[in-house]
Amino acid sequence: MSTQEHWERIYQTKTPGETSWFQPHLETSLDWIMEAAPDRSASIIDVGGGESTLVDDLLDRQYCALTVLDVAGAAIRKSQDRLGSAAKSVNWLVGDLTEVALPARAYDLWHDRAVFHFFTDVERRSAYVRQLSSALKTGGHVLMATFGPEGPQKCSGLVTQRYDADALLCVLGPDFRLAQQAVVEHQTPFGTTQQFLYCHLVYG
Numbered sequence: 001m002s003t004q005e006h007w008e009r010i011y012q013t014k015t016p017g018e019t020s021w022f023q024p025h026l027e028t029s030l031d032w033i034m035e036a037a038p039d040r041s042a043s044i045i046d047v048g049g050g051e052s053t054l055v056d057d058l059l060d061r062q063y064c065a066l067t068v069l070d071v072a073g074a075a076i077r078k079s080q081d082r083l084g085s086a087a088k089s090v091n092w093l094v095g096d097l098t099e100v101a102l103p104a105r106a107y108d109l110w111h112d113r114a115v116f117h118f119f120t121d122v123e124r125r126s127a128y129v130r131q132l133s134s135a136l137k138t139g140g141h142v143l144m145a146t147f148g149p150e151g152p153q154k155c156s157g158l159v160t161q162r163y164d165a166d167a168l169l170c171v172l173g174p175d176f177r178l179a180q181q182a183v184v185e186h187q188t189p190f191g192t193t194q195q196f197l198y199c200h201l202v203y204g
């Protein structure tokens, strides 16, 4: 099954509360975004945004240059339905983040929660870093939340990669500088916890 088929099926068959990564509001992401990019005209992309309510919360805080990208059209449609008319002010992209044509040097902030750790293949990971490096503005911010050193080794039936900050920096390469990191225990809707590593990195 392709990456797209896998994720389309997830969003077609599960409600948000039936997925382990669900959080009603991405509080850590929101706090860190507002700190890294306080200007409400900052251009922000949420890759693999899924059905997350981050876009709702950023709109509520008057951010006005938002892009949400996901490989699953079903996830994007659910987010658009949830937002109603407010969805019109968001740029929505459906496709694999390594293949979608993104404008060069366009984004002040790239947000990824629970996506990069699915890139376990070296070539796919390199393609991710190439896309990130081309789409971010020089001096732009990356806010990445991956599974931490004691996080799960599988999620949604897929193998995942666990990271500490050194390992993440090693994969992203010398153009990225670590500004902040934190380990956060995510409470899943099933009453279990998953360890996440949040890293704020600056590009260039």
Ligand SMILES: C[S@@+](CC[C@H](N)C(=O)[O-])C[C@H]1O[C@@H](n2cnc3c(N)ncnc32)[C@H](O)[C@@H]1O
Pocket (backbone or CB within 6 Å): 003, 007, 021, 022, 023, 047, 048, 049, 050, 051, 052, 069, 070, 071, 072, 075, 095, 096, 097, 098, 112, 113, 114, 115, 118
């Ligand atoms: C575990 S979910 C996390 C969703 C969301 N970021 C959150 O925190 O609630 C992973 C998301 O990444 C998306 N995804 C996986 N691989 C992708 C890819 N190659 N390109 C774009 N999106 C992808 C999936 O469709 C899914 O929505």
